[in-house]
Amino acid sequence: MSATVLIVEDEPKLAELLRDYLQHAGYEASILDSGPPVAQWVREHDPDLILLDLMLPGKDGMEICKEIRTFSSVPIIMVTARVEEIDRLLGLELGADDYICKPFSPREVVARVRAVLRRSGGNTTYTEQGLALDESRMQATLHGKDIALTAVEFKLLQIMAANPGRIFSRDQLMDRIYSDERIVSDRTIDSHIKKLRRKIASVVPDEELIRSVYGVGYKYEVAEKE
Template structure:
């Protein structure tokens, strides 16, 4: 497995140790030590996965994760020494894909990175026919270009980044409408309906976005 991993960690020795293990596993590594530099670095370098420490100078990991989710579905693993359950839940609520608690084994981190990348389905690997281009807000399914609006693209990117994970309508609204405008749950339902219709034009026999009654929506990888 290959790809670029960004480590956002203010402890140099720990960051370098993780970087060494990841490089030995075939990954390229980028290091960021300051919270204020994290979001611009992710925006510019577009890593395949981010290892994000919770406690950082300048800006904490929760806020960084929330900001990143406004423009990217890159997989994020939160790394934290704060093991209270509320912190774990908040980390996932803000859009993290997984979390690891300190102290940890670097080998465990590498294994979790690989697991999230396999589960997440990046454009280069395990995409099952769906390719997303975040720079152009475009999507291609089985070679067919999908004519998506910006909101439809964001919805698809969020669901696609975490196959099998159920997102409530509130969670989807929070991620899509970063200006905190007031919208109803039916707005999300309407966007999902239109998105499904466009997906069906490229793959009529595949139901990719599933409704979970009383909860929300999830993306399911088609069986091969």
């Protein structure tokens, strides 16, 4: 069965062009041209991915993304002509999976859709040393206790927990989190790690899962119980 993509775009020609390219690539594609009906449409049709324009009539993409994340972990690619870094970071904090900046080529969009769907396709739950990560719901639990994470924090924890003991440099983490090669400072990763550690500590204050390796980066490690 083909993956379904919801295109939320108020420029009719652009929306139709994207739909044509996606359908030619083998996807099913639907179009909405305003913000208010999006959340209900997602509830009713459960798409595999959403291409969500930032500037929409009635309700902007940031609001829609935040609303959808209250009930769904469907991958969301934000489409925007506003390239300010604060908008990008805010979008990811709200749960967006990727960005595409206008102007773009339709082929680029298809490639990004394919990449995001491939990354999110597993949607599996796995447990490692008391940690359970449910990608389909973006939910993390440690020893049965919920850890409320943003999308970026979840991805950072998922990457490191899947490779316990491996040291990741800041650049490696940035490359995996921000796939569009945007310029993001080291401090951005440090900030996300700091918040992730704080949230883990609020659940299990006696365990330090994310460890700093001075001058190198970070690793996920659980100390052996004596």
